[in-house]
Structure formats: C-alpha cells, structure tokens
Amino acid sequence: MAPLGPFEPAPRVAVAVSGGSDSLALCLLADRWARARGGTVFGLTVDHRLRLASGAEAAQVRRWLATRAISHRTLRWTGTRPVSRIQEEARAARLALLVGWCRQAHVLHLLLGHQQEDQAETVLQRLVRGSGIDGLAAMAPVRLAIESDGGGVRMLRPLLPVPRDALTATLALWDQPWIDDPTNRDTCHTRPRLAAALAQLGPEGLSAARLAKVAERAAEDRAALDGLCSDLLARSAHPAPGGFVTLDRCILRHAPPALALRALSRAVTTAPALLILRGWSVWNGWRSGCAAITSGRQRSAAVVWSRKGMDDSSFAGSLRQPRRSFRSRRATVRSGTADSSSHSARPPGRGHSSCAGSARTV
Ligand SMILES: Nc1ncnc2c1ncn2[C@@H]1O[C@H](COP(=O)(O)OP(=O)(O)OP(=O)(O)O)[C@@H](O)[C@H]1O
Numbered sequence: 001m002a003p004l005g006p007f008e009p010a011p012r013v014a015v016a017v018s019g020g021s022d023s024l025a026l027c028l029l030a031d032r033w034a035r036a037r038g039g040t041v042f043g044l045t046v047d048h049r050l051r052l053a054s055g056a057e058a059a060q061v062r063r064w065l066a067t068r069a070i071s072h073r074t075l076r077w078t079g080t081r082p083v084s085r086i087q088e089e090a091r092a093a094r095l096a097l098l099v100g101w102c103r104q105a106h107v108l109h110l111l112l113g114h115q116q117e118d119q120a121e122t123v124l125q126r127l128v129r130g131s132g133i134d135g136l137a138a139m140a141p142v143r144l145a146i147e148s149d150g151g152g153v154r155m156l157r158p159l160l161p162v163p164r165d166a167l168t169a170t171l172a173l174w175d176q177p178w179i180d181d182p183t184n185r186d187t188c189h190t191r192p193r194l195a196a197a198l199a200q201l202g203p204e205g206l207s208a209a210r211l212a213k214v215a216e217r218a219a220e221d222r223a224a225l226d227g228l229c230s231d232l233l234a235r236s237a238h239p240a241p242g243g244f245v246t247l248d249r250c251i252l253r254h255a256p257p258a259l260a261l262r263a264l265s266r267a268v269t270t271a272p273a274l275l276i277l278r279g280w281s282v283w284n285g286w287r288s289g290c291a292a293i294t295s296g297r298q299r300s301a302a303v304v305w306s307r308k309g310m311d312d313s314s315f316a317g318s319l320r321q322p323r324r325s326f327r328s329r330r331a332t333v334r335s336g337t338a339d340s341s342s343h344s345a346r347p348p349g350r351g352h353s354s355c356a357g358s359a360r361t362v
Contacts, residue, residue, distance in 0.1 A: 023113030
C-alpha cells in the first residue's frame with residue numbers, strides 16, 4: 001500500500017470512531033502510534049440521530065476512550081432526516097461534520113476504519129456496475145478532502161489491507177469490547193448481501209484478500225494511465241486567444257481511445273463550462289476554444305471550452321457562445337456519427353452542472 005504520510009513531527013490525527021470493531025481498533029492503534037511520536041489522537045463519533053441508540057453509543061465510545069486517556073468529541077447531525085437514500089445522505093453528512101471538525105481544530109489527518117472486507121465489498125459493488133479500472137481501484141488509502149475555501153484534510157484508510165479478524169483479535173487482546181451494529185448484517189442493505197455473495201464464492205477461491213489485491217493493482221494501473229493522460233494533455237493543449245485552451249485534435253486522435261477519452265474527461269472536469277455529445281469523431285477549432293472527442297464504443301464524448309485554462313478547477317465560469325454556432329457545429333458532429341445525444345440539444349452555458357455529472361462517466 002502507498003505510504004500514508006507525511007505527518008508532522010508530533011502528529012495530531014483524528015479517528016472517526018463509530019464504536020464498531022474496526023474503527024475502535026484503529027483508534028487504539030493510532031493512539032499508540034501517535035503517543036510514541038509525541039502526538040495526539042482525537043476520537044470523533046457522529047451521532048446521526050437516525051437510530052434511538054445512537055446517542056447512547058456515542059456516550060459509550062466516549063467512556064471507553066476516556067479510560068485510555070484518548071480525547072473524544074461527539075458531533076451531532078442536526079439536518080432534517082432524509083426521506084430517501086438515507087445511508088448515502090448520512091455518509092455525506094458524516095464526512096462533512098468530520099472534515100469540518102478537523103478544519104476547525106487544525107487537524108490535518110482524518111483516519112477512517114475501512115478494512116479489507118470493506119474494500120472487497122466495494123470492488124464487488126463496482127464489478128456489478130461494470131466499472132473499469134477507475135471503479136475497481138475502489139477506496140483510496142489516501143484522499144484529500146478539499147473544501148470550497150481551498151483548505152483541506154487528508155483522509156487516510158490505514159486498515160485497507162487488514163482483515164477484520166485481525167482487528168477483533170487485537171481488541172480481544174486489549175480486553176476492549178465494541179458495539180455490534182446489527183444493520184451490518186441486515187440483508188436489506190447491499191453490503192451485507194455482497195458479503196454473503198463473497199462468502200459463497202469462497203470455495204471457488206475468491207476471498208476478500210484477493211479482491212483487495214484487485215483494487216490495489218487497479219489503482220496502480222490507474223496511476224500509470226493518469227501519468228500518460230497528463231503527458232497527452234500537456235502535448236495537446238495550446239493557449240488560444242480570449243483565454244481559451246484548444247486541444248489539438250490530431251494529437252488526441254492518434255492516442256489510444258481510452259487514453260484520449262481519459263484526457264478529455266480530465267479536461268471536462270477541470271474546465272469551467274462543458275457540453276456532452278455522442279458519436280465518434282475528434283474535432284476542434286470552433287472559435288479557437290472548442291475541442292471534442294467522442295467515442296462510438298463508449299457512447300460518450302465531451303466538448304470543452306475553457307476561459308481560464310486547463311488547470312482551472314472551478315465550474316463557475318459562464319459561457320457566452322452564440323447558439324447559432326453551436327447548432328451548426330452540432331450538425332457537423334451528427335453528420336459524421338451514428339448517434340447523437342439529447343445532451344447535445346442543450347445550448348452552451350446552460351445547465352452545465354448536469355453535464356458535469358455526465359462528464360465524470362466519460
Ligand atoms: N457514526 C460514525 N461516527 C464516526 N465515524 C463513523 C461513523 N460511522 C462510520 N464511521 C467511519 O466510517 C468507517 C466506515 O463506516 P462503516 O459504516 O463501514 O463502519 P461500521 O461498520 O459502522 O463501523 P466499523 O468500521 O468501526 O466496524 C468506520 O470505520 C468509521 O471510521
């Protein structure tokens with residue numbers, strides 16, 4: 001696994017502790033690691049207030065950590081209870097609370113307790129969705145959570161290669177009980193069903209360790225492709241008048257399609273305005289600021305306009321391309337392709353955030 005550091009000399013780290021075996025073990029292990037370096041651990045428990053027991057569980061975690069002289073904070077979710085996608089909403093709210101606390105306390109590292117089985121289930125989930133290597137790379141051991149003001153927190157998952165059994169054994173050794181959340185076994189939820197599927201395939205040789213290895217390899221391949229993609233963008237992007245960036249279609253056209261699409265996808269997600277088209281063609285040159293690459297095979301494509309340059313990570317820019325030009329260009333694309341998307345009927349500058357969502361799937 002990639003190194004989790006760097007850490008400051010006396011590291012101050014927060015650990016997200018639900019009270020389950022994984023995050024509790026992580027908190028105790030992190031505490032030992034930090035103390036040995038003169039650092040401090042803060043245990044953070046989010047009380048989602050979605051279950052009756054959640055307040056009592058947070059208080060229990062606090063007591064357990066207090067006996068080991070580990071600081072603890074309970075963060076309460078005060079938002080209105082969502083009516084649908086409760087798990088996703090709760091996870092998003094939890095991360096926002098955890099990252100927000102770290103920012104305010106000037107803690108740079110937030111540790112999460114996902115372990116090998118969690119990673120394996122994520123890989124299975126992505127396989128079911130038909131993901132490519134980006135999806136199969138599953139959860140990253142290190143991720144930056146960047147907030148709107150540009151500040152950020154490093155989210156670390158040190159336990160991804162560690163099997164759950166090793167963690168429960170560690171807790172048993174230290175005589176530390178944990179909270180057993182029955183919803184983790186409730187087959188109404190996807191993850192317990194995936195865990196059951198994984199267990200069923202055990203006799204065929206499939207294991208959490210193997211699936212976690214798939215994720216690790218996919219992450220390595222993705223990193224290599226990302227490097228090639230950066231080279232390709234550096235070679236194909238040229239500044240154009242008016243603050244635009246033009247992507248050189250010849251260079252993109254001669255790149256392997258998977259790489260060219262990745263480059264376009266990267267350009268789309270870093271450009272202030274974009275539009276999705278479909279078909280198979282590569283072209284550019286519309287008012288010096290437009291480039292497109294599309295793939296019939298993947299049925300997705302992107303047109304990128306950038307006023308500020310390829311490195312601009314904001315979607316805030318507005319686009320004032322004349323509709324007429326857009327339509328005529330769209331006709332050109334259609335004439336050379338088998339398919340055209342309803343997205344393409346959207347004039348530039350309108351609703352580009354929905355296009356942004358599609359762009360990530362490019
Ligand atoms: N209520 C919470 N408060 C703080 N952190 C949480 C909470 N719920 C989950 N986490 C963090 O997210 C990680 C993954 O969440 P997940 O729902 O898979 O864990 P869990 O099964 O509830 O608990 P554990 O992973 O500790 O056994 C946890 O290991 C923990 O670091």
